[in-house]
Amino acid sequence: MRLKLGDLSPAEQRVARVLLANYPAAGFETVAVLAGRTKVSAPTVLRFVGRFGFRGFPDFQAALRRELDVRSASPLSLYESGTHDEATETEGSLLQRSSALFRSGVAQTLSELPPHDLEQAVQLLSDSKRRITLVGGRSTHLLAHYLGLHLMQLRRQVSMLSERDGERAVALAAVDRKDVLVIFDYRRYESDKVAMAELVAERGGKVVLFTDTWLSPVAAHASVVLPSQVPAPSPYDSLVPTVAVIETVVAGIINHLGETAQQRLQHGEDTARRIGLL
Secondary structure (H helix, E strand, O other): OOOOHHHOOHHHHHHHHHHHHOOOHHHHOOHHHHHHHHOOOHHHHHHHHHHOOOOOHHHHHHHHHHHHHHHOOOHHHHHHOOOOOHHHOOHHHHHHHHHHHHHHHHHHHHHHOOHHHHHHHHHHHHOOOOEEEEEOOOOOHHHHHHHHHHHHHHOOOEEEOOOOHHHHHHHHHOOOOOEEEEEEOOOOOOHHHHHHHHHHHHOOOEEEEEEEOOOOHHHHHOOEEEEEOOOOOOOOOOOHHHHHHHHHHHHHHHHHHOHHHHHHHHHHHHHHHHOOOO
């Protein structure tokens, strides 16, 4: 829906925005209720789902239920479902399978990345008037740190959200319209990330979300959503495509900042040499 928003009629765009902002609950309402909420006719709602290849609204809702099952999958459930079978593979076939999965995952992620969201991410993260705070989840905090370390070399006012409850509360209490909160949230999604995003949005700040293709609930409060494929040869979702998205964003920021980025990098190098780090 995000990718095709520009191709939809104004009435269909209203349907899409309501579904995206209230995912997945809005998709399980009746055609009449959804039409009333979006102020369009019932036939418009049916034409809308038809644009995405569904034979009717029940077909659309059945697909949504299947997607929710996948969206809530854990490494254990993926292992038990038999989607992970590398234990029976030879070393050569495992390498071939991994190569194919990672190659296709990165290619599909970058081809489906919404250009408008990518441009918005670059602009927000390049804006020197804004404060940037990053936060990740159980494993994705590593990605938040990775992006944060790049941003710290290129601009001021970049920080990681503290893992200590008291410090985290103080930092979030100070949020206003100048803040950008960068959130990494992948299945199984973490409820505290939704609360953080909602708080930032309420106070006029911006939320940049890195997530998987099923979209974290944070998406309802995000100004920018950057989804990635997660196929992997193991039961654990791959973060390889997300790293590609991060490095694409960093490249965009460097291009946007131009000479300012070079000067900042030079200043960092000079400082590191002076204190004996290089």
